[in-house]
Each structure stands twice: as C-alpha cells, then as structure tokens.
Amino acid sequence: MSQPSSSITPPLVRTASARIPTVYGAFFLHHYNDARDAKEHLALVMGDVRGRSDALVRVHSECMTGDTFGSLRCDCGEQLHMAMQRIASAAQGVIIYLRQEGRGIGLAQKLRAYNLQDEGYDTVDANLMLGHQADEREYWAAADILRDLGVESIQLLTNNPAKIEQLRGYGIQINGRVPLQPSMHADNAAYLQTKVARMRHLLQLPPAPPTLAGAALTPDLTARISQLQERSLHHFARTHSPHVTISYAQSLDGSLSVEPGAPLALSGATSMTMTHALRAAHDAILVGVGTVLADNPRLTVRLVAGANPQPVVLDSALRTPLDAALLNHPRGLWILTTERSSSDARHALAARGAEIVVLPPDESGRVSLSAALAALYARGVRSVMVEGGAHVLESFVASHLAHYAVITLAPRLVGGLHAYHAGSNGALPRLAQVAYTPAGEDLIVWGEPVWGQPAVDTPALTPEPI
Ligand SMILES: NC(=O)c1ccc[n+]([C@@H]2O[C@H](COP(=O)([O-])OP(=O)(O)OC[C@H]3O[C@@H](n4cnc5c(N)ncnc54)[C@H](OP(=O)(O)O)[C@@H]3O)[C@@H](O)[C@H]2O)c1
Structure with a gap:
C-alpha cells in the first residue's frame, strides 16, 4: 500500500453533483477527479451526512461484469444493491464507487483471470499467475471523499477486514461493521470460499451449496x-x-x-x-x-x-396460536395480517417475538398477495x-x-x-x-x-x- 506524494492543489476535486432517483429512493451522486490515479470516482449519498456519526458507508470497487451485467461469478452486484437497500432503509449513508475494476487489475486482466479460473485456478492464484497481486485496490480516494463529505465516523458495510484496516490507516473512524451476506450458488461458490479461506473475508458459508445430510x-x-x-x-x-x-x-x-x-x-x-x-x-x-x-x-x-x-405466515385475523412451533424459529417469525386482527392478538404475538406486519386486504378480506410481496421486498427478500x-x-x-x-x-x-x-x-x-x-x-x-x-x-x- 503506497500513498502517492501530495501536491499543493488537492489531488481529489469534486467536479459535479446531481440528484439520482433509484428504485431504492433518491440519492445525490457526486463526481470526483483524482489527480493521483487520473480516475473519476463517485459518491452516491442519501440524507444529510455532513457532521454525522455512524454514517452507513459502503466503499465499493467497480465491477463492470457484476454491477452492470449481473454476472453471477462474483457477489459484487448483489452487495451493491444490498448496500443501496440498507442505506435507503436507514435514510442515510454513502456508497463510494471507486474505479478500480477487478480488484485493481483492470477489466481485460480480470477476464483473463476468469479464463484461468475456468481451468481450475482460484481467484487469488489466477491474479498471481498474471503477474498481479491478489488484491491491488487502494482506498486513499475513499478516505478523501469521506472527508470532503464531512462524515464524522462510519459504520462500514463490508465483509473485508483489509478494507477496514486500510481506511483506519487513512484516519477514518470506523465504529462498526455491517456484514453483507451474499447468496451462494454453483457459479460463485468457489469464489466465495476462496475469499473466506485466502482473503480473510468475514462470511458465514455453508460447506458447499447445498451439502447433503x-x-x-x-x-x-x-x-x-x-x-x-x-x-x-x-x-x-x-x-x-x-x-x-x-x-x-x-x-x-x-x-x-x-x-x-x-x-x-x-x-x-x-x-x-x-x-x-x-x-x-x-x-x-x-x-x-x-x-x-x-x-x-x-x-x-x-x-x-x-x-x-x-x-x-399469511394470517389476516391472527389465528396463529401462541404455542405455534414457528414462534420458536431461530430467525423469528413474520406474520402478515390485516386490520381484521385485534390489537390484543397483535400484542400477544409480538410479545412472543413475532414481527406483525399489517397490510391491505384483497377483495376477499385476506392479506393482499401483491402487498405481501412488496413487504417482503422492502425487507430484502429476493x-x-x-x-x-x-x-x-x-x-x-x-x-x-x-x-x-x-x-x-x-x-x-x-x-x-x-x-x-x-x-x-x-x-x-x-x-x-x-x-x-x-x-x-x-x-x-x-x-x-x-x-x-x-x-x-x-x-x-x-x-x-x-
Ligand atoms: N402436501 C403438502 O405439501 C402440504 C403443504 C402445506 C399444507 N398442506 C395441508 O394443507 C392443509 C392446509 O391448507 P389450508 O388451505 O387449510 O391452509 P393454508 O392455505 O395454509 O392457509 C389458508 C388461510 O390463510 C389465510 N390467508 C391469508 N391471506 C390469504 C390469501 N391471500 N390467500 C389465501 N389464504 C390466505 C386465510 O385465513 P385467514 O382468512 O384467517 O387469514 C386462509 O384460510 C392442511 O391439511 C395441511 O396439512 C399440505
């Protein structure tokens, strides 16, 4: 990790900003030019983060294949969208988008590394075989952008301990980490396992998808x-x-x-x-x-x-019994109901740990399925x-x-x-x-x-x- 020498003019300059409405809500996009790497970096900001402590921050490195084309080889696109959702639910936060494709090796080299991975090398070895380091990303621009935005301290949305260490090294106060748990499937299983085994990523993965018992x-x-x-x-x-x-x-x-x-x-x-x-x-x-x-x-x-x-559970009138086995589920139970349910029943089930979500009824007075799917989407269910x-x-x-x-x-x-x-x-x-x-x-x-x-x-x- 080498910090370039500073010059008299600040190396990072904010050049333009605009409102960007998204499916997750309205953000402000700030554009920066960085003289050190001659790249255009971005900050997608929701809410007033100036002077804020514990601002939710994702420092995301560009991944054209995952972010733009929805490639399933990596978890980048999924993490970007999860981060936008988390920030939108908190109504505050920043996504810093750094233009360092393919863990810093560039798009063409990343595609060559993919070909090596298809021959059986993992993501770390593939980069090394091409003459690169396993990870060539730098975070000085992210630290300068956070200073430019006036953020006091942050909660970092990441699974990558190296990112936390580097940002702290650049003087950013990180008060906590918010994990982003990606889904695991046949196309990304080996990649995620390598991230855990060789790059110290803090992910809870099943041994293989799905392993049979x-x-x-x-x-x-x-x-x-x-x-x-x-x-x-x-x-x-x-x-x-x-x-x-x-x-x-x-x-x-x-x-x-x-x-x-x-x-x-x-x-x-x-x-x-x-x-x-x-x-x-x-x-x-x-x-x-x-x-x-x-x-x-x-x-x-x-x-x-x-x-x-x-x-x-779909339960318009809250008939779920207080001794239902689902009330002991390790993740807690979500019960989707309507105004037909009594407040007594809502309190009793909430006291047993259930989350009660009151939704509009359909034409038969039962929980509207489209409202149910919208409520699940709002809670991050894919x-x-x-x-x-x-x-x-x-x-x-x-x-x-x-x-x-x-x-x-x-x-x-x-x-x-x-x-x-x-x-x-x-x-x-x-x-x-x-x-x-x-x-x-x-x-x-x-x-x-x-x-x-x-x-x-x-x-x-x-x-x-x-
Ligand atoms: N073979 C299998 O794979 C399988 C799987 C599951 C269950 N089962 C069997 O199926 C039977 C239960 O079926 P069921 O029809 O009685 O129960 P269900 O489909 O599990 O539940 C129906 C109830 O859900 C509530 N609900 C709320 N919103 C709804 C909506 N939009 N559309 C439909 N229902 C809505 C309604 O009660 P409220 O109006 O009170 O809200 C409705 O009466 C049992 O015998 C069980 O063993 C079999």
Whole structure:
C-alpha cells in the first residue's frame, strides 16, 4: 500500500453533483477527479451526512461484469444493491464507487483471470499467475471523499477486514461493521470460499451449496435447485420483486391431505431432503395460517446443510396460536395480517417475538398477495418459497404470482383436499419447460406456470369428436 506524494492543489476535486432517483429512493451522486490515479470516482449519498456519526458507508470497487451485467461469478452486484437497500432503509449513508475494476487489475486482466479460473485456478492464484497481486485496490480516494463529505465516523458495510484496516490507516473512524451476506450458488461458490479461506473475508458459508445430510440427492436434483436459485436472482434483478416458487407434495389424484386441517406425510425420504435443500435455496418460506393450525410446522432446514429461510405466515385475523412451533424459529417469525386482527392478538404475538406486519386486504378480506410481496421486498427478500397449504397455493396461482413450481408426486391415491378448483378466481396455468426427476419412489415435476395459449404439442382440453 503506497500513498502517492501530495501536491499543493488537492489531488481529489469534486467536479459535479446531481440528484439520482433509484428504485431504492433518491440519492445525490457526486463526481470526483483524482489527480493521483487520473480516475473519476463517485459518491452516491442519501440524507444529510455532513457532521454525522455512524454514517452507513459502503466503499465499493467497480465491477463492470457484476454491477452492470449481473454476472453471477462474483457477489459484487448483489452487495451493491444490498448496500443501496440498507442505506435507503436507514435514510442515510454513502456508497463510494471507486474505479478500480477487478480488484485493481483492470477489466481485460480480470477476464483473463476468469479464463484461468475456468481451468481450475482460484481467484487469488489466477491474479498471481498474471503477474498481479491478489488484491491491488487502494482506498486513499475513499478516505478523501469521506472527508470532503464531512462524515464524522462510519459504520462500514463490508465483509473485508483489509478494507477496514486500510481506511483506519487513512484516519477514518470506523465504529462498526455491517456484514453483507451474499447468496451462494454453483457459479460463485468457489469464489466465495476462496475469499473466506485466502482473503480473510468475514462470511458465514455453508460447506458447499447445498451439502447433503439427509437422504442422498441425485446430481440432477441438486443441479435443478442451483438452476432455480440462479433463475430467482435473475428474476429479482430484472423485476425488483421477489421470485415466488410454489412447492408442495400431492398424491397421484392431486390431494394435499386427506381433509382440510389434517396433516398427511406424503413425501418420501428423498423428496423431503430435496424440499429442505429447496428451502435453503430461498430467502423466505411462506405458508398460510391453515397450515400452521393443521401441521404446526417448523419450516427449518434440517436434512441438508444450509441457511434457514425467513418464515412468513399469511394470517389476516391472527389465528396463529401462541404455542405455534414457528414462534420458536431461530430467525423469528413474520406474520402478515390485516386490520381484521385485534390489537390484543397483535400484542400477544409480538410479545412472543413475532414481527406483525399489517397490510391491505384483497377483495376477499385476506392479506393482499401483491402487498405481501412488496413487504417482503422492502425487507430484502429476493426469493420466497410458498409451501402451502391449499388456499394459499390457489391464491398465488390464481393471481398469476407463482413464477415457478416444484411439485412432488407421491405414488398414492388419497381422495382428499385439492389445491385448485374449477371455480378458481382466474384461469389456471399449465407448466412450461417441464422437467421430471425421480426422487426415491416419488417424482418431482419442475416447470414454469404460464397462462394463456397452450404450446403446439400440448393436447387440447376439449376433445375432438371421434
Ligand atoms: N402436501 C403438502 O405439501 C402440504 C403443504 C402445506 C399444507 N398442506 C395441508 O394443507 C392443509 C392446509 O391448507 P389450508 O388451505 O387449510 O391452509 P393454508 O392455505 O395454509 O392457509 C389458508 C388461510 O390463510 C389465510 N390467508 C391469508 N391471506 C390469504 C390469501 N391471500 N390467500 C389465501 N389464504 C390466505 C386465510 O385465513 P385467514 O382468512 O384467517 O387469514 C386462509 O384460510 C392442511 O391439511 C395441511 O396439512 C399440505
């Protein structure tokens, strides 16, 4: 780390500023020229940070592939958006955008390093083989920008201890670190593991995505889950709304249970393990209060190594019992309700640690699903797995808010509770891009619900006269 010699004129000059409205709220973008590296650096500022202590600050180094094109090879784009969201929720903070692409080696060299990584070298060795250091970034410009903005002290949004040490070395008072936990999937797993193992990054990672501890999953099942995870991230980046996967088990005759309110174990050991891996691949897991009352589920990830998704219950009138297992969930329970719920019930459930979110009703007086998804988005949820029960699945499908379906078919005939009915409010979809994977005795059906005209090779529902 070498600080260039200073000159009489300040090396860093603020040149222009403008208001920038974003999906996360309005920021001010300040443009700087730095005479030392002849680069244009940026500061994206929300709120009044001059004289502020503990300002939220992200010092982000440019990543054209991740920030602009949404590359999944790294976690840069995801961290940038998480930081903008965190700053917007706090209504104050700064993102300093330093023009030092590819940990300082430049875009062309970074692409060459990617090719070496595809040959099996990790991100550190690839840089070294190209004649660079593992990390060539410098933070003097960030320190000068913070001084120019008049920030007193900061909370730094980072997982990188080297960044904290360097900024402190340049005289910045850092009072705390706010971690940014990225999602892990097949394309970035090795990169994130190298960051932890060789660059001291402070990340909590599962051993591998997803590592199995229950029944053995076939490579086909794990690959499908990885692909779904990537699809969710693409959807979120494109639409700025959580991706919704509906997932449930049904008998061959389409029953979810014998009768409403009665639990029934339909999944075999392998499909149950697959369901836990699928949970770990989502940010949130959502059920209706009917499932809480019938099954008293825990909705945790127990059969594979992986993070628990945030549990969410749709409960318009707050019927969730105070002894529900979900109230002991390690992440706490979010209950989405309406004005129909009493303040007594809200206080009692809040006292048990639940977060009660009051939302507008739909036309039937139940929680509006679009309001529910907006509330989850505002809390940073990028993907949600809807695991039942019958009414909630039907609502998501009838409102065209299900983006992907993973349905376990168990080889049984039950003659019980069905999710979908001819009178469903809105046309029912067919599945496109369908795949079938065996899971023990069960069959998993994967597909994208599509509404409208059937594909050419799909048989017509109205039979031809014979
Ligand atoms: N086979 C499987 O994979 C599987 C998975 C889960 C559950 N199940 C079974 O399914 C059964 C439970 O199904 P269920 O239909 O009774 O319960 P559910 O779908 O879990 O919950 C339905 C309740 O959620 C509330 N809700 C709030 N907003 C809603 C909205 N926008 N749309 C729909 N519901 C909304 C409503 O109650 P309020 O009006 O009071 O809010 C509604 O009655 C149980 O027998 C359970 O064992 C099976």
